[in-house]
Amino acid sequence: MKPVKIYTTNYCGYCVRAKDLLKRKGVTYEEVDVTGDDDMRARLVEMSGGQRTVPQIFIGETHVGGYTDLAQLDRDGRLEPMLQG
Numbered sequence: 001m002k003p004v005k006i007y008t009t010n011y012c013g014y015c016v017r018a019k020d021l022l023k024r025k026g027v028t029y030e031e032v033d034v035t036g037d038d039d040m041r042a043r044l045v046e047m048s049g050g051q052r053t054v055p056q057i058f059i060g061e062t063h064v065g066g067y068t069d070l071a072q073l074d075r076d077g078r079l080e081p082m083l084q085g
Helices: 013-024 038-047 067-075 079-084
Strands: 004-008 030-033 056-059 062-065
Touching: 004 013, 013 067, 038 056, 056 067, 062 067, 067 079
Parallel strands: 004 030
Antiparallel strands: 004 056, 056 062
């Protein structure tokens, strides 16, 4: 399974939803809390192609987007194949 990394803050409801979705799927992920870390937030904006919100989710080297993007991949049946690579 490809590694999953999720960038979050401690006050983000969509972050909680994204982590819950991943847990329900049995996906192990690395969480990077960027709360109060302005340097990491700036790097995250660069890594995500300009996205300023959290969560930002990466599967392997692929930027998935946020919670709604992750949930749409799951609904479309594209999340599992993406995780398997």
